[in-house]
Amino acid sequence: MNIQPPLLIVNDVTKTFPGVVALDKVSFDIRPGEVHALVGENGAGKSTLMKVLAGLYKADAGEIIYKGEPVHITSPLNARQQGILLIHQELSLSPELSVAENIYLGAWPTNRFGVLRKSRLNKDAQAALTALGADFGPNVRLGALSIAKQQMVEIARANAFEANVVIFDEPTASLTDTEKDLLFATIRNLRDRGVGIVYISHKMDEIFDLTDRITVLRDGQVQGTVQTSDTDVGQITQMMIGRELEAFFHRAKASFGAEVLRVENLSNAAHFRDVSLSVREGEVLGLYGLVGAGRSELVETIFGVRQMDGGEIYWKGRPTGRLTPRKATELGMALVPESRKEQGLVLGQGGRANISLPHPDMFSHATIMNVAEEMRVFDTYKERLEIKVTGPEQVLSDLSGGNQQKFVLAKWLCAAPKLIILDEPTRGIDVGSKSAIHELIAGLAEKGLAVIVISSEMPEVLGVSHRIMTMANGRMVREFLGEEMTEKNLIEAVSHDAPRETLAG
Amino acid sequence: MTLINVQGATRDGNATLTWLFRNHIWLFLGLAIVIFSLASPYFLTVNNISNVLTQGAFIGILAVGMTLVMIDGEIDLSVGAILALATALAIGLQESIGIWPAVFVGLLSGAGLGFLNGAITAYSGIHSFIVTLGALIGIRGLVFVYTGEDALMVPDFSYTEYAEIYLGPVSITALIFFTLALFFQWVLSSTRHGRETFAIGDNIEASHDAGINIKRHKIINFTICGTMAAIAGILLSMRLGTAEPNAGRIWELWTIIAVVLGGTRLTGGFGSMWKTIGGVMTLAVLRNGLRLLNTPNYVELMVMGAVLILALLLDRLLSNHTEASG
Numbered sequence: 040m041n042i043q044p045p046l047l048i049v050n051d052v053t054k055t056f057p058g059v060v061a062l063d064k065v066s067f068d069i070r071p072g073e074v075h076a077l078v079g080e081n082g083a084g085k086s087t088l089m090k091v092l093a094g095l096y097k098a099d100a101g102e103i104i105y106k107g108e109p110v111h112i113t114s115p116l117n118a119r120q121q122g123i124l125l126i127h128q129e130l131s132l133s134p135e136l137s138v139a140e141n142i143y144l145g146a147w148p149t150n151r152f153g154v155l156r157k158s159r160l161n162k163d164a165q166a167a168l169t170a171l172g173a174d175f176g177p178n179v180r181l182g183a184l185s186i187a188k189q190q191m192v193e194i195a196r197a198n199a200f201e202a203n204v205v206i207f208d209e210p211t212a213s214l215t216d217t218e219k220d221l222l223f224a225t226i227r228n229l230r231d232r233g234v235g236i237v238y239i240s241h242k243m244d245e246i247f248d249l250t251d252r253i254t255v256l257r258d259g260q261v262q263g264t265v266q267t268s269d270t271d272v273g274q275i276t277q278m279m280i281g282r283e284l285e286a287f288f289h290r291a292k293a294s295f296g297a298e299v300l301r302v303e304n305l306s307n308a309a310h311f312r313d314v315s316l317s318v319r320e321g322e323v324l325g326l327y328g329l330v331g332a333g334r335s336e337l338v339e340t341i342f343g344v345r346q347m348d349g350g351e352i353y354w355k356g357r358p359t360g361r362l363t364p365r366k367a368t369e370l371g372m373a374l375v376p377e378s379r380k381e382q383g384l385v386l387g388q389g390g391r392a393n394i395s396l397p398h399p400d401m402f403s404h405a406t407i408m409n410v411a412e413e414m415r416v417f418d419t420y421k422e423r424l425e426i427k428v429t430g431p432e433q434v435l436s437d438l439s440g441g442n443q444q445k446f447v448l449a450k451w452l453c454a455a456p457k458l459i460i461l462d463e464p465t466r467g468i469d470v471g472s473k474s475a476i477h478e479l480i481a482g483l484a485e486k487g488l489a490v491i492v493i494s495s496e497m498p499e500v501l502g503v504s505h506r507i508m509t510m511a512n513g514r515m516v517r518e519f520l521g522e523e524m525t526e527k528n529l530i531e532a533v534s535h536d537a538p539r540e541t542l543a544g
Numbered sequence: 545m546t547l548i549n550v551q552g553a554t555r556d557g558n559a560t561l562t563w564l565f566r567n568h569i570w571l572f573l574g575l576a577i578v579i580f581s582l583a584s585p586y587f588l589t590v591n592n593i594s595n596v597l598t599q600g601a602f603i604g605i606l607a608v609g610m611t612l613v614m615i616d617g618e619i620d621l622s623v624g625a626i627l628a629l630a631t632a633l634a635i636g637l638q639e640s641i642g643i644w645p646a647v648f649v650g651l652l653s654g655a656g657l658g659f660l661n662g663a664i665t666a667y668s669g670i671h672s673f674i675v676t677l678g679a680l681i682g683i684r685g686l687v688f689v690y691t692g693e694d695a696l697m698v699p700d701f702s703y704t705e706y707a708e709i710y711l712g713p714v715s716i717t718a719l720i721f722f723t724l725a726l727f728f729q730w731v732l733s734s735t736r737h738g739r740e741t742f743a744i745g746d747n748i749e750a751s752h753d754a755g756i757n758i759k760r761h762k763i764i765n766f767t768i769c770g771t772m773a774a775i776a777g778i779l780l781s782m783r784l785g786t787a788e789p790n791a792g793r794i795w796e797l798w799t800i801i802a803v804v805l806g807g808t809r810l811t812g813g814f815g816s817m818w819k820t821i822g823g824v825m826t827l828a829v830l831r832n833g834l835r836l837l838n839t840p841n842y843v844e845l846m847v848m849g850a851v852l853i854l855a856l857l858l859d860r861l862l863s864n865h866t867e868a869s870g
Contacts, residue, residue: 114753115753116754116755119754131747131749132750133742133743133746133750134746135742135814136739136746140739140743144743144750144751144754144756145754146754147736147739147740153736153737154735154736155734155735155736155739157734
């Protein structure tokens with residue numbers, strides 16, 4: 040179809056981080072005037088590859104050939120000067136500056152006294168905007184624009200700097216349907232003018248709508264590049280999965296008791312809407328969805344960290360009313376948050392102090408801390424969870440991620456909760472600790488706890504759950520049970536694009 | 545950049561309202577003037593207004609430099625001490641090297657110390673709060689050493705006549721403040737350096753990725769801030785004819801209060817010299833008005849504290865309002 044020589048060739052690029060091979064001899068190319076999709080599961084290496092191209096990371100090995108010459112991309116500025124532009128998932132703009140100033144940030148035209156040549160700046164910016172069909176002027180304050188229009192400003196940089204390659208990283212994550220149409224029109228506009236476009240997305244319908252070729256990454260390796268017109272969702276999904284479920288997952292025996300938590304039509308205007316779910320004693324419920332689907336916000340709302348805007352939460356059949364983290368803890372809920380460094384632990388303190396933190400009543404009498412009790416609980420959990428720590432006062436920042444995570448678990452388990460919610464419980468943890476945590480989850484369920492596990496790692500969510508609910512764009516998509524719990528089904532469910540506009544207001 | 549403020553205040557209909565929300569300080573200033581005019585017959589007289597302008601100008605000149613540093617997302621606590629050193633040098637050196645060379649050395653000391661503040665902040669990565677807190681203590685110590693803990697006297701009192709130059713009712717001190725404020729407003733709005741100040745305070749990573757030299761940029765603004773403090777110090781020395789080792793004590797706090805009162809954000813990326821003029825004048829009117837009403841000093845402090853918190857609460861409420869509406 041497209042016989043022009045590639046604009047940019049990536050040749051055997053390898054990038055390792057301590058303990059992980061993020062990119063393993065990755066090769067692919069971008070032709071002028073094509074939209075090239077890059078797909079893969081979370082952690083497949085897409086973002087790393089893009090950061091190498093944009094000058095944020097330096098490759099360990101391999102070469103990048105750009106316009107027929109090998110190049111070294113040393114910084115984001117350097118990438119931009121060479122004509123390679125990365126459009127981040129999170130926009131890198133300054134809301135207080137004008138549209139024109141944002142487009143040309145770092146390269147403003149000035150006279151020799153350093154005075155801005157505003158008319159020139161605005162004229163150039165206007166040209167870049169007109170080429171995109173933008174309906175706003177260069178003089179507007181950026182912060183006054185919608186996210187989609189701010190994104191257009193970032194794309195206008197492609198025109199302004201005459202970019203040859205533009206990389207979009209999940210650009211539709213926070214757009215409404217109409218805004219998405221605008222974005223796609225913009226991308227097609229760039230493509231028709233001979234720009235090579237890399238489009239990273241999880242959403243299959245977008246990929247099939249927009250792109251010419253698809254390259255699939257898995258575990259840092261390229262699984263193949265295909266013409267979009269010659270393939271279908273099934274084949275791409277197969278290429279993305281293609282691996283055996285790891286054997287070490289340990290699922291709890293299915294023996295369920297009474298319902299512990301039921302949520303009906305729960306909404307939080309900015310993040311999710313009309314979500315209903317329930318979980319029983321002894322049951323592990325998996326919540327699967329892409330980053331930004333609203334899973335963490337959902338459990339944070341259930342736990343009372345965020346305010347709910349509608350719906351009802353029932354605890355053992357009784358409506359709870361508005362919850363706060365303290366009330367939720369008293370009911371018997373526990374939430375192990377996604378980012379243990381920010382939300383989970385006080386890293387500058389020892390295990391003893393961290394364990395007692397959320398349970399002042401359990402560990403103190405008339406506000407005086409009961410240190411002996413703290414010590415006893417510390418010792419119990421150190422043994423039970425096999426935490427590698429020198430003593431109750433060793434500061435947690437000295438411990439490995441796995442051992443830190445065990446302290447987060449200890450801190451919640453010591454209050455004997457009835458429901459434990461685990462948000463990405465094994466993120467950033469070595470394999471050994473991972474399987475220990477998986478075993479622990481199974482053990483808790485077998486003792487009759489209700490468990491909700493959020494995970495972006497498909498094998499994990501499939502391995503530990505009795506039942507899986509999928510979320511996309513702030514909505515529950517489908518529930519899967521038993522035989523239906525397959526990688527293929529989950530990917531298809533979350534790639535399905537639920538309507539978004541109702542959430543943006 | 546959340547989903548909530550996307551639809552934001554784009555509609556032109558409430559543009560005036562939005563402007564008012566972003567410039568609430570003028571409401572406060574207007575209100576303060578009305579109240580004091582009603583409360584005291586001496587307030588709205590040419591003589592008194594002239595006084596207010598001059599009294600406000602010293603904090604004002606410090607605030608000009610502080611505004612630049614704060615839009616960058618930094619802070620400079622050492623301005624009061626730098627002012628004192630410039631005052632001491634400008635007076636103390638007159639006997640040995642003459643009036644204008646002494647004034648020049650005073651200015652140079654401010655620029656140099658500002659440069660040092662900026663360089664240490666930019667290159668060490670230590671927060672400017674700490675760096676300039678150290679500078680505040682250290683420089684004040686230096687002032688005491690230099691003055692021998694006593695007030696220095698100007699050898700020739702004709703030096704104090706420069707402060708008596710007036711343009712109509714406006715003193716030279718006030719004129720210099722307004723000139724500097726307007727000049728740096730132009731710098732902020734029309735020069736590359738000025739606009740980059742907003743970019744850096746707003747989104748330092750995007751600025752860095754865009755190739756802006758952040759270290760050099762911050763050093764320049766700290767140098768300007770130090771120089772402003774020295775200018776205020778020189779003007780103070782002309783006005784008083786003496787250099788007290790305690791000159792300008794806690795003025796850094798009044799300066800920060802004036803800038804923040806104006807609406808410039810401590811977190812950086814947002815502000816203007818117009819706001820700072822508004823903040824400085826509001827502060828000056830309040831202090832002057834309360835004194836005309838014979839308010840005891842401690843009541844004055846309580847009122848000022850309350851006004852500061854109120855103004856910021858209002859700012860917070862209004863900015864939430866503008867972001868949530870539409």
